[in-house]
Amino acid sequence: MAEPKDNVVMEKIVSLCKRRGFVFQSSDIYGGINGFWDYGPLGAELKRHVKELWWRSMTRMRDDVVGLEATIIMHPRIWQASGHVDTFSDPMCDCLLTRKRFRADQVDPQSGLAYHYSGARATVAGRALQAPYSVLLPPGKPPESARKVALQFYQARGLQNVELQGERTEKVENSQRYNPENGSLLTPPRPFNLMFKTYVGPVADEDNVAYLRPETAQAIFAQFKNVLETSRQKPPFGIAQMGKAFRNEVTPRNFTFRSREFEQMELEFFIPPDEAVEALRGRVATPSGPGHPGEPQPDWGWQLWHQYWVEERLRFYEGIGLPRTSLEEYWQKPEELAHYARATVDLLFKFPFGTQELEGIAARSDFDLSQHQRCSGKSMTVFDEELKTAWTKLEPAHQTELADRYRAARSRYLQRAGEPVEAAEKQAAEDATQLARGYYIPHVIEPSAGVDRLILALLTHAFAEEETTDEKGKKETRTLMRFHPRVAPIKAGVFPLLKNKPELVRKAREVRELLRPHFNVFYDEAGSIGRRYARQDEAGTPFGVTIDFDTLGEKPEALDTVTVRHRDDGRQERVPIRDLVAWLTARTV
């Protein structure tokens, strides 16, 4: 995925973002804070439009998705069930010589003779360094190789012509304290918690630790039963949520791409397990080829649902101005998948700094709800009357086959989750019995997108520079943001051709008031008309509405019409004022 990086373009974009008010550094006047960014007036509008379009396409335009708005701080056990407490806090240690980082529990245990040193002295300058250090010498290697590593260590700390001090040796068995590659001592294991920790209530002690959510998804799983029971939905259906999430990233980089506080748009789409679909419909439909599989069908299995959501999401991106040519689909290889995932597709965008993930669409099996069922003790099953009836009509052999498949899958999950084999088998058999009675834990397809990454993608995709030559032959660079009109922060600029003609100004203000209830419009009378167009080009405003003398009736046939000027090509057309709202609506909604 390595690509040539274009820093110059990124720097121009960052500069424009600040200059025009798209993105500012958080806490700027105090020197900023690493990994946090604010949206200025134009950025806030852009982000709002993107979120509204997502919410609209995911919930309002569909019968089968409902919304949720959960808190950022939740019961800490949620993060134990999800696995975040464990996976976010692996102790890490670094090689003292090469700085290479290891997960403390994954270092290959080493045996041999450890050479300990209390410090070293520079023979020429006479400088001494009191810094304990050790090297592990594997069996059969000469002691000189251990000393050589130790010399490198002290030389790296600024000593010349090193003389080692306080050498002593010690037998070591199966130690994880040394780098298997060079024998160098590692730093002590240090916890690496990527979740932001806080305390609920005024007393900050370990009993009331809580975390800022590192993803919005878990709230959806935790509220699954409440939503199911109140929304009159049943699988296949989804719960959508937008909201802030927090990760204490090791290295925030690439402008807003990897921030510590960021916003997600996530859908958890719940489907019956394939065994239930087969019992109900007699078969499980699987993808017949690439592309959008069309309207959802009752016999779809997880693979078709997964493909469906990948294609739906691609359509969404196309609809807001990111063509397929700007995106890449990456199907994770089996060895890259999380253990609970059956398939994951990353939608990548070609950023100037490399091709990077915008959204992941994961088929997550029934892992998430199962985890919460186990950890909370509350049932996460769905009852399907139709399934219960259909099951009784199956051939006994078919019943056995489906129940076996379901039981095996449940057992695999339970064993991976750490249940002893015997208990897992027993529980899985019970789950299979429940399936026959119409109860199952839904499987999940999860399209999970980063809002701020998408905003950055839109910004970098929209950014354009054009060389223009004015009438004096002077070359100029015109900067413009070619946002899709649907996401553009300002939909139209409204300008009187001249500022010092009160009748033009009055009419222009009327037009502004006419448009204001429908669109974000910007009135500007300062400077030449060309300058005002150029200012709006940098803000990415797709249309300029200019009130001139024809509007006032200089040419009677043009009375009450305005010039509409197109951002991308400077084209102009004449539109009657009474048609303006409809004209703009057709192009910006």
Next chain:
RNA sequence: GCGGGCGUAGCUUAGUGGUAAAGCUCCAGCCUUCCAAGCUGGCUAUGAGGGUUCGAUUCCCUUCGCCCGCUCCA
């Protein structure tokens, strides 16, 4: 977290151990009949803290931030 580079106005850059310069932007006024025109005037900066010095934007230290590489990325 480690190593390297950088930090002067809103932006892009200049410069100096002794009054901080310019272009663009922005604001006000005049002018202007469709693409950054012109004239006049104006606002705004040495990232922060400490040290050396009579005096520091310049030298030193610390810190914060940005960029690059490494590392990490459930």
